Amino acid sequence: xxxxxxxxxxxxxxxxxxxxxxxxxxxxxxxxxxxxxxxxxxxxxxxxxxxxxxxxxxxxxxxxxxxxxxxxxxxxxxxxxxxxxxxxxxxxxxxxxxxxxxxxxxxxxxxxxxxxxxxxxxxxxxxxxxxxxxxxxxxxxxxxxxxxxxxxxxxxxxxxxxxxxxxxxxxxxxxxxxxxxxxxxxxxxxxxxxxxxxxxxxxxxxxxxxxxxxxx
Amino acid sequence: xxxxxxxxxxxxxxxxxxxxxxxxxxxxxxxxxxxxxxxxxxxxxxxxxxxxxxxxxxxxxxxxxxxxxxxxxxxxxxxxxxxxxxxxxxxxxxxxxxxxxxxxxxxxxxxxxxxxxxxxxxxxxxxxxxxxxxxxxxxxxxxxxxxxxxxxxxxxxxxxxxxxxxxxxxxxxxxxxxxxxxxxxxxxxxxxxxxxxxxxxxxxxxxxxxxxxxxxxxxxxxxxxxxxxxxxxxxxxxxxxxxxxxxxxxxxxxxxxxxxxxxxx
Numbered sequence: 001x002x003x004x005x006x007x008x009x010x011x012x013x014x015x016x017x018x019x020x021x022x023x024x025x026x027x028x029x030x031x032x033x034x035x036x037x038x039x040x041x042x043x044x045x046x047x048x049x050x051x052x053x054x055x056x057x058x059x060x061x062x063x064x065x066x067x068x069x070x071x072x073x074x075x076x077x078x079x080x081x082x083x084x085x086x087x088x089x090x091x092x093x094x095x096x097x098x099x100x101x102x103x104x105x106x107x108x109x110x111x112x113x114x115x116x117x118x119x120x121x122x123x124x125x126x127x128x129x130x131x132x133x134x135x136x137x138x139x140x141x142x143x144x145x146x147x148x149x150x151x152x153x154x155x156x157x158x159x160x161x162x163x164x165x166x167x168x169x170x171x172x173x174x175x176x177x178x179x180x181x182x183x184x185x186x187x188x189x190x191x192x193x194x195x196x197x198x199x200x201x202x203x204x205x206x207x208x209x210x211x212x213x214x215x216x
Numbered sequence: 217x218x219x220x221x222x223x224x225x226x227x228x229x230x231x232x233x234x235x236x237x238x239x240x241x242x243x244x245x246x247x248x249x250x251x252x253x254x255x256x257x258x259x260x261x262x263x264x265x266x267x268x269x270x271x272x273x274x275x276x277x278x279x280x281x282x283x284x285x286x287x288x289x290x291x292x293x294x295x296x297x298x299x300x301x302x303x304x305x306x307x308x309x310x311x312x313x314x315x316x317x318x319x320x321x322x323x324x325x326x327x328x329x330x331x332x333x334x335x336x337x338x339x340x341x342x343x344x345x346x347x348x349x350x351x352x353x354x355x356x357x358x359x360x361x362x363x364x365x366x367x368x369x370x371x372x373x374x375x376x377x378x379x380x381x382x383x384x385x386x387x388x389x390x391x392x393x394x395x396x397x398x399x400x401x402x403x404x405x406x407x408x409x410x411x412x413x414x415x416x417x418x419x420x421x422x423x424x425x426x427x428x429x430x431x432x433x434x435x436x437x438x439x440x441x442x443x444x445x446x447x448x449x450x451x452x453x454x455x456x457x458x459x460x461x462x463x464x465x466x467x468x469x470x471x472x473x474x475x476x477x478x479x480x481x
Contacts, residue, residue: 122258124307139269140260140306179270189270192294 007032010110010128015048015076019128026061030068037073048076110146119143119157128164139179145169151176158182167206172216176202181211218249218326221333221453222351224375226367228338230359231388231418234428235446236335237265238435239355242450244299245435248330251290251300253321255347256337257312260304267294267431268301277305280317286324295436300329310342315349322350331453340374348375354383355415360390360401369410384415386449391420416449417460418442 110129121140141157155173162169336347423440
């Protein structure tokens with residue numbers, strides 16, 4: 001289960017986007033992808049690969065992976081040049097998460113993920129685009145989005161917006177009482193003292209590297 | 217070189233997490249360098265009991281998977297700068313860690329700390345096996361209920377099978393007035409069955425509920441009996457000889473009068 005989650009296949013207009021989330025070596029990645037392909041070989045045969053994003057693969061590793069997909073599985077590689085620049089950016093600062101240039105367009109590309117119902121402790125929603133939760137997010141639950149996060153309910157858990165470097169990403173909630181708020185690389189936590197917390201809708205944005213919360 | 221203690225019980229809800237938090241606090245009060253590890257991956261609580269939930273960025277699974285350095289995952293306590301928490305991951309499960317990884321982690325931690333306290337999950341499966349690997353000593357927590365004692369007995373057997381000999385016992389949530397009426401198992405009954413050394417007895421105390429909800433361990437400065445009991449146990453762990461609390465002290469006036477008049481013992 002865990003392994004399946006670490007590689008994400010996503011259909012886009014240009015073809016399949018493969019996103020490798022965790023740090024694996026190239027053999028592990030291959031194994032995981034192989035496992036996924038075995039589940040439905042007909043679907044992947046001859047599919048177009050639009051993009052491979054991976055934080056742990058080097059440029060040559062990615063090339064090798066592309067070649068392997070093309071030769072072994074007859075997939076057509078159509079990856080964009082921006083992947084390359086992402087890789088180079090990553091090399092220059094290995095200690096920081098890989099950051100890619102963010103734009104509204106990009107969020108649009110991944111679309112918006114809607115989740116209905118209460119997110120409970122231990123549940124994790126990950127999505128490269130925007131995330132909208134129709135329900136509450138309880139303590140211990142986590143949302144991590146490439147774009148914005150909107151919670152139509154009480155946000156009590158952890159929300160991380162703009163994980164790939166979108167500094168304009170925001171977190172909005174009907175009631176904003178998170179354990180932790182993260183936007184891009186900035187983290188804030190709720191105060192230890194129990195304060196009179198606002199019961200009104202609020203929005204959190206990044207301003208001068210600080211997360212500011214204001215009503216809307 | 218520090219010492220790794222695993223706090224375990226088999227049965228859930230007997231107070232492993234509360235005990236871990238309080239012993240960590242008690243040892244830190246004595247000036248020891250302490251780290252408490254939450255080994256209950258997927259059902260973490262120790263961070264909440266210590267009031268450190270909102271500080272978690274990295275966790276135990278991140279450390280063993282190499283997503284961060286060990287020091288990045290350690291959370292310093294609000295009150296004691298020598299007390300640290302290594303939180304569990306909440307969005308993963310027990311299989312995310314192997315016993316070998318836990319042992320390596322414990323070995324690394326006991327180089328830095330005087331005491332490493334591992335809060336074991338309930339049950340006897342993977343989580344339990346992870347938590348006890350790399351431990352030097354085990355502390356078994358039980359409550360005066362036949363089911364908890366049964367599970368404690370099973371756990372002691374499993375600990376011995378894992379070469380963790382001579383675990384010590386903490387009896388939690390003892391109601392002395394019920395014991396006196398014969399409605400609750402007494403300490404000797406339990407020691408008869410379990411046949412291990414007693415490390416301490418924690419009386420049932422409302423202060424525990426209050427402190428747990430506030431995220432402030434009861435051992436921290438509280439005048440409650442339970443707080444005193446935990447501080448005593450912490451001192452016993454350091455090797456000090458501390459007499460057991462006289463739980464009868466809190467007897468009601470009627471009982472004391474009866475005692476004086478010779479109607480009760």
